[in-house]
Amino acid sequence: MSAAELTIGISDTASSSPGEEAELAGRLWHYMALMREAEDRIERKLYRQGKIVGGVYVGRGQEAIPVGTALHATAEDVLFPSHRDLAVFFIRGVPPGRVFAQYMGREGGLTRGRDGNMHMGDLKLNIVSIISAMAASVPVAAGAALALRYRQSNGIVFCYFGDGATSRGDWHEGLNFAAVQKLPVVFICNNNLYAYSTPLSKQMAVENVADRGAAYAMPAEIVDGNDVLAVHQAAGRAAAFARSGNGPYLLECKTFRMTGHSAHDAAEYVPKNLWEQWGKLDPIARLQSHMLERGWSSEAELDEARARVRREVDEAVAWAEASPFPDPATLLDDVYES
Amino acid sequence: MSAAELTIGISDTASSSPGEEAELAGRLWHYMALMREAEDRIERKLYRQGKIVGGVYVGRGQEAIPVGTALHATAEDVLFPSHRDLAVFFIRGVPPGRVFAQYMGREGGLTRGRDGNMHMGDLKLNIVSIISAMAASVPVAAGAALALRYRQSNGIVFCYFGDGATSRGDWHEGLNFAAVQKLPVVFICNNNLYAYSTPLSKQMAVENVADRGAAYAMPAEIVDGNDVLAVHQAAGRAAAFARSGNGPYLLECKTFRMTGHSAHDAAEYVPKNLWEQWGKLDPIARLQSHMLERGWSSEAELDEARARVRREVDEAVAWAEASPFPDPATLLDDVYES
Amino acid sequence: MPTTYLEAIREGLWEEMERDPNVFLIGEDIGVYGGAFKVTAGFLEKFGEKRVVDTPISESAIVGASIGAALMGLRAVAEMQFSDFISCAFDQIVNFAAKCRYRWNAPVPIVIRAPSGGGIHGGPFHSQNPEMWFVRTPGLKVVAPATAYDAKGLIKSAVRANDPVLFFEHKGLYRRIREDLPAGEYTVPLGKAKVARQGRDLSIITYGAMVWTAIEAAETLAREGIEVEVLDLRTLSPLDRDAVCGTARKTAKVLLLHEDTQTGGLAGELAATLTERVWEHLDGPIVRVTAPDTPIPFSPPLEEAFLPSAQKVVEKARWLHKY
Amino acid sequence: MPTTYLEAIREGLWEEMERDPNVFLIGEDIGVYGGAFKVTAGFLEKFGEKRVVDTPISESAIVGASIGAALMGLRAVAEMQFSDFISCAFDQIVNFAAKCRYRWNAPVPIVIRAPSGGGIHGGPFHSQNPEMWFVRTPGLKVVAPATAYDAKGLIKSAVRANDPVLFFEHKGLYRRIREDLPAGEYTVPLGKAKVARQGRDLSIITYGAMVWTAIEAAETLAREGIEVEVLDLRTLSPLDRDAVCGTARKTAKVLLLHEDTQTGGLAGELAATLTERVWEHLDGPIVRVTAPDTPIPFSPPLEEAFLPSAQKVVEKARWLHKY
Ligand SMILES: Cc1ncc(C[n+]2csc(CCOP(=O)(O)OP(=O)(O)O)c2C)c(N)n1
Ligand SMILES: Cc1ncc(C[n+]2csc(CCOP(=O)(O)OP(=O)(O)O)c2C)c(N)n1
Numbered sequence A, B: 001m002s003a004a005e006l007t008i009g010i011s012d013t014a015s016s017s018p019g020e021e022a023e024l025a026g027r028l029w030h031y032m033a034l035m036r037e038a039e040d041r042i043e044r045k046l047y048r049q050g051k052i053v054g055g056v057y058v059g060r061g062q063e064a065i066p067v068g069t070a071l072h073a074t075a076e077d078v079l080f081p082s083h084r085d086l087a088v089f090f091i092r093g094v095p096p097g098r099v100f101a102q103y104m105g106r107e108g109g110l111t112r113g114r115d116g117n118m119h120m121g122d123l124k125l126n127i128v129s130i131i132s133a134m135a136a137s138v139p140v141a142a143g144a145a146l147a148l149r150y151r152q153s154n155g156i157v158f159c160y161f162g163d164g165a166t167s168r169g170d171w172h173e174g175l176n177f178a179a180v181q182k183l184p185v186v187f188i189c190n191n192n193l194y195a196y197s198t199p200l201s202k203q204m205a206v207e208n209v210a211d212r213g214a215a216y217a218m219p220a221e222i223v224d225g226n227d228v229l230a231v232h233q234a235a236g237r238a239a240a241f242a243r244s245g246n247g248p249y250l251l252e253c254k255t256f257r258m259t260g261h262s263a264h265d266a267a268e269y270v271p272k273n274l275w276e277q278w279g280k281l282d283p284i285a286r287l288q289s290h291m292l293e294r295g296w297s298s299e300a301e302l303d304e305a306r307a308r309v310r311r312e313v314d315e316a317v318a319w320a321e322a323s324p325f326p327d328p329a330t331l332l333d334d335v336y337e338s
Numbered sequence C, D: 001m002p003t004t005y006l007e008a009i010r011e012g013l014w015e016e017m018e019r020d021p022n023v024f025l026i027g028e029d030i031g032v033y034g035g036a037f038k039v040t041a042g043f044l045e046k047f048g049e050k051r052v053v054d055t056p057i058s059e060s061a062i063v064g065a066s067i068g069a070a071l072m073g074l075r076a077v078a079e080m081q082f083s084d085f086i087s088c089a090f091d092q093i094v095n096f097a098a099k100c101r102y103r104w105n106a107p108v109p110i111v112i113r114a115p116s117g118g119g120i121h122g123g124p125f126h127s128q129n130p131e132m133w134f135v136r137t138p139g140l141k142v143v144a145p146a147t148a149y150d151a152k153g154l155i156k157s158a159v160r161a162n163d164p165v166l167f168f169e170h171k172g173l174y175r176r177i178r179e180d181l182p183a184g185e186y187t188v189p190l191g192k193a194k195v196a197r198q199g200r201d202l203s204i205i206t207y208g209a210m211v212w213t214a215i216e217a218a219e220t221l222a223r224e225g226i227e228v229e230v231l232d233l234r235t236l237s238p239l240d241r242d243a244v245c246g247t248a249r250k251t252a253k254v255l256l257l258h259e260d261t262q263t264g265g266l267a268g269e270l271a272a273t274l275t276e277r278v279w280e281h282l283d284g285p286i287v288r289v290t291a292p293d294t295p296i297p298f299s300p301p302l303e304e305a306f307l308p309s310a311q312k313v314v315e316k317a318r319w320l321h322k323y
């Protein structure tokens, strides 16, 4: 599925009632808008103001993927967001202020200043922190799923990664183990056509990450990753499959990274036409048109919602800036259990 | 392809002349018989006599795979035999005595006593030594192929491994890299249904290793690994494909390990009927019947050939036993270039 | 009937699995086959497939899955078939497991059991001593028992620890040593060294199989009137620096001994600790007896030359004693 | 126009690629993008895709392929995007590359370049100092240049070496330091330390970015009349033990300094070497200034507390000088 094959339209929702549809669309919109606003603030404002510590990786243009999937997660489910899946944190209930504090190296960040950017997690919310090495969380996610089954929980695991991560040995070992053990994991790939500067053609000989499912006898589905309703439906199928004890499921979401790899990357290696093509497929804009078309929302309501999101982000930034830097006296704490 | 689906017959050779066919069959027979005799001597005699140092891994019942494939190798080709592919060494011209010396920890072994058993190589003969970690040689083989292309050689690489090795991250990384780069490698899997004590079903969710080719858009072929003529033909296709610059090829040879994992393993975990079924499919016996049937050889000629092989092995063992142990004074040599 | 080192580990694991239903085993060939060294023989029959998980050949997945399960409240005991293959799981250990608690307060209670050490003609890939890769990595604990008693007591403590523990079992000791173990349940705390032999003239600080080499050397030296104290570190990380300094203060002469190769071995860390902390108490140079800086060779005469021996220890100790 | 440390590495690589058609580069994003730090910017345009190979994200394949190519007569220069990811290629490095020559006389001329070190708020996964994993592994050479001059001369020697070389570039130095380099071609030999500053009262033995910290401390101490000698090791394996002992014999007081964490760091190896070889010449304990045993933290106040500073060196050196 190339950008050209994607339509600007959006999927119909499944057979739920119009009220439920509108409500769902509103929630999907909210988290996408919140992720966009928070990341814009980080990448385009705070970073340039020198308030961010270290690197910045955002999921601009890819918001439909974390949002469309994670809204299916129950409290028992365990999520392993990648560095492009900020919305997962908001959906799980992490206050945005803690995310900004994380990016600013403050005590209030999820890692209390020990780590930065998207390297964060919260065990109480069943979000596991990735480490930097791409795909390292894939076998860990399989292990979490093993534990859920062991404990006879109904929980399943959502494991996120990019196209590039699928080249790594850990990805293979993790998928293979999950498949052999029939573990309840939904593997969610955001295929944004690039791994840093490396285009898909230099990462893999297949066209789709989903083509790799065959190596594990794993059902693999491709979905338009910029159509949040389509992602939501596909994720529902995937989650239901995994939750019923059928084993893991591979969901490939075709998308595009509407930004550099990180805030310091101008991404000059990306052909101009890709920006244009994919710019038209912005997942938030597409959902908005659909909401207006269906009468689920009016322009005025959307404006108001946008203002609410901005206020939420303003307050969160203020909270983060008020959060102190960590005390150097704590440097030696928590290397081991004390 | 299970043992039951395999027939006791053997493939017809390709469209070569009867004389050529007979000559080829003779060579295939010779190397299979030599490997069997050498390994029997190691596993069933020298090991029990306490003359072998360390572990013993043999390819009993799997001889058709190294023999049927490696006979296609030109001098420029580079081979990465696994621990079940002893015949590769003989085909490349390693004197059997050096192999016995290797197993006995003698100076005359290919590693001069620094390493044991199948962990050996000879750069002059374009045989690369595996290390113990399964599949570690797979990316190395890809790199060798890269170098062959770089140097505009016509050589290709033969990379051998077992079914179990395909679970490892290195296997995936190596195949993926070879596929992306369209490198001239024939990946040869001996699928003997077990990795140590672990049956296929606990190693992978797919039925065939060949099913994994799809993850790399790599042509993958399954062949009866106990039919040396079939292996020889399939390997010919695979080598021609790689040599023509089309990229790598995955050849899965279905077979069975007619012994324990190593000499100290009684393999009680293997169901009895498997020994029986596969015993009937012995690759040497099958080729012999075929040779007799076609009149390429008589019983008397085969007997004489067997005696020649035994004599060759007798002499090689004597040579190895006469080889001194390495001098401890050399302990520190060759860690670095001197 | 005295218990072997191998049996002691087995017993410790068995008891912990009986005690805590969250403890499970994971590794290659550990179920039906009972493990390459048969440490887990009988566990599948007793505890079932759920708690004894046979895996594909994928060390990184074994450790990764252990971490994931540990984050979800289980306690994984992973087996590396040989410690040499631990390098295949390296990133999971040093970057995932080691740093979770520090980074985001997430404890990772896993044990990675790994048969290590030479003397069995295993060659460069079945004989390594990989402990220092992990001792130098903050966030990991590293254990290397020398006796059956400690092996049992330490594996039990390792299983109960709330940090990732590397547990190096010396495969040369598996069936070579045995002793009577106490009837009841006991544990040996992580992080505490033990004086394996009392002495006043000279200290040998060591661990693992080399404790026996040190004792053998000490017995020879005792016949010459040199009374050697042998300190068995038992845990390499965290290191019991108090005990290390204690024996040095007592004897004033220290010989450091390990089977691992020399450069970057634990002896360096011990030497630095001693010169920093008990410099004034030392009556002679700190000396080392270790393997030389080569891969561990396969052939018996080479391996014998490679491994530290009681003879080499005796010679160095005599020299130091005279110093 | 003086040359930066980064430019010096670039120039060295460029010259070696011009000189020897068998030298090629392999790594992630090194071609079109020119590498995460732009060390290889322009190489693709000049040398073409054949000699500048962009790979998938697969460090093990990068190193494995480098080894395979090296066995076939090429010389691979592999880039790890950050040295922190080297753990993903660990088995290939420590088991395949390191042991080929010893085992079967097969030389593996590869260079693994890895930007390492802290001070840039990179956090636990973009700031590590992984050198000791490799210093302790026989068969590998380990280089850690401190100056632009040495960076160029050493990368050239590394490319020409017939052994696997780990080349740790301190990313904090990439654009921070610059100097005028000689016009013509030159190399700096592997295995030779350099006295970076002469002194008679006390020696600081160090490497990498800490050489600059040592010099800063030495300047402060000079104003107090304490003349510090700074030994820049340059190569960590093989270690220039003669130079290490030489400076210790000269000043009789030794401070060991590294950015790496303490336990199992190179300081231990140096301390053991010194107590074994020049014990009689030492006039005080050997002391260490290093990072503490924690993962390297992200937030500036934590990272600052973590990293050794000139101030910490000065204090320890004063204490030792008075001793
Ligand atoms: C093992 C490893 N190697 C290199 C890197 C450096 N790196 C960070 S993100 C990235 C690209 C990831 O691509 P992909 O998986 O497609 O995710 P995306 O960033 O496109 O979402 C790279 C190479 C890394 N994090 N881990
Ligand atoms: C990374 C790694 N883990 C474990 C082992 C121990 N081991 C040696 S051979 C083997 C089984 C290999 O199975 P397979 O690849 O199917 O080859 P086969 O022996 O059946 O020919 C195992 C687990 C190893 N050599 N390497």
Ligand SMILES: [Mg+2]
Pocket (backbone or CB within 6 Å): A162, A163, A164, A190, A191, A192, A193, A194, A195, A196
């Ligand atoms: Mg991507």
Ligand SMILES: [Mg+2]
Pocket (backbone or CB within 6 Å): B162, B163, B164, B190, B191, B192, B193, B194, B195, B196
């Ligand atoms: Mg097999």
